[in-house]
Amino acid sequence: xxEARKNFDPRPEPVLPDFTDIAERGLYVPELEHDACGVxxxxxxxxxRTRKIIDQALEVLINLGHRGASGADPLTGDGAGITxxxxxxxxxxxxxxxxxTLPNERRYGVAMCFLPNDGALNAAARAAMxxxxxxxxxxxxxxxxxxxxxxxxxxTARAIMPKISQLFVAAPDGVEGDDFERRLYxxxxxxxxxFLYAESDAETRKVLLREFYVCSWSSRTLIYxxxxxxxxxxxxxxxxxxxxxxxxxxxxxxxxxxxxxxSWKLAHPYRMLAHNGEINTVxxxxxxxxxxxxxxxxxxxxxxxxxxxxxxxxxxxxxxxxLDNVFE
Numbered sequence: 001x002x003e004a005r006k007n008f009d010p011r012p013e014p015v016l017p018d019f020t021d022i023a024e025r026g027l028y029v030p031e032l033e034h035d036a037c038g039v040x041x042x043x044x045x046x047x048x049r050t051r052k053i054i055d056q057a058l059e060v061l062i063n064l065g066h067r068g069a070s071g072a073d074p075l076t077g078d079g080a081g082i083t084x085x086x087x088x089x090x091x092x093x094x095x096x097x098x099x100x101t102l103p104n105e106r107r108y109g110v111a112m113c114f115l116p117n118d119g120a121l122n123a124a125a126r127a128a129m130x131x132x133x134x135x136x137x138x139x140x141x142x143x144x145x146x147x148x149x150x151x152x153x154x155x156t157a158r159a160i161m162p163k164i165s166q167l168f169v170a171a172p173d174g175v176e177g178d179d180f181e182r183r184l185y186x187x188x189x190x191x192x193x194x195f196l197y198a199e200s201d202a203e204t205r206k207v208l209l210r211e212f213y214v215c216s217w218s219s220r221t222l223i224y225x226x227x228x229x230x231x232x233x234x235x236x237x238x239x240x241x242x243x244x245x246x247x248x249x250x251x252x253x254x255x256x257x258x259x260x261x262x263s264w265k266l267a268h269p270y271r272m273l274a275h276n277g278e279i280n281t282v283x284x285x286x287x288x289x290x291x292x293x294x295x296x297x298x299x300x301x302x303x304x305x306x307x308x309x310x311x312x313x314x315x316x317x318x319x320x321x322x323l324d325n326v327f328e
Contacts (some may be wrong), residue, residue: 038064038254057250058317061230064254069189075154079255079267080233081225082245102143105199107171109184111217114162125212129196132187137172152235157227162211213265225267230254252308261298270324279319
């Protein structure tokens with residue numbers, strides 16, 4: 001037998017894919033490879049609200065698990081969350097259970113709040129939120145403690161978990177739409193300024209910075225988030241499993257901390273944005289924003305513009321938190 005015959009292999013030579021221009025042909029862009037988080041959205045383009053959209057958005061979130069992270073405690077995630085439309089029917093049900101009635105849709109706003117665990121600080125935070133509401137012409141309707149399941153999350157997340165509550169307020173007469181959203185924005189900034197940033201005791205301020213945070217305060221949207229893994233979100237918040245919770249969209253995010261550590265308030269989505277990436281010039285951006293604040297003016301806020309300052313939350317939040325502040 002000849003040498004050529006002996007080495008003959010009847011199997012065809014494998015055809016390998018051509019990877020030479022994969023960057024140009026695919027979705028991968030090497031120049032932008034600084035991000036790690038996962039973000040996704042499901043929407044009904046006709047605007048119809050359904051339970052299916054919530055379920056699909058949560059499924060997208062679970063499929064983004066590889067884009068999130070955890071630390072030494074494998075059951076504590078860097079963060080996961082979802083933004084949905086205000087679920088009016090669901091909100092009416094839970095408000096009734098708390099003993100108050102909601103006005104017409106879009107005539108009430110809901111603040112999703114992280115509050116201090118300490119009883120006195122919790123009461124003070126609630127009082128600050130209520131005072132900011134009435135100072136901006138809104139009627140306080142009531143509070144609701146948001147049901148949650150701490151056993152579904154890791155010990156690290158559980159150890160620093162805030163109290164989670166919702167504040168319901170009614171719009172002033174004749175104020176609606178964008179004007180009402182601006183009132184809610186003013187109220188939040190007022191509460192932050194008078195309660196959080198005015199605190200002089202260093203230890204108390206440290207607790208407040210960790211445990212006091214308004215995830216969302218709107219008549220249009222509602223945010224559920226936390227220091228969670230993607231599969232823990234719906235298990236931790238039973239609200240997200242309720243059949244009456246419907247939406248025409250769901251915006252989800254799985255966080256991988258890069259330039260900040262994981263925390264409850266730094267989970268995404270933020271009030272306006274969910275962001276996948278890093279802002280490497282963030283310190284300069286914050287400094288320039290602060291330098292320009294005194295030139296800020298608006299026909300919508302008039303002489304109340306000072307209530308909005310500082311635009312970027314102090315004490316070094318994440319880069320996306322600052323971007324969200326400015327975008328808002």
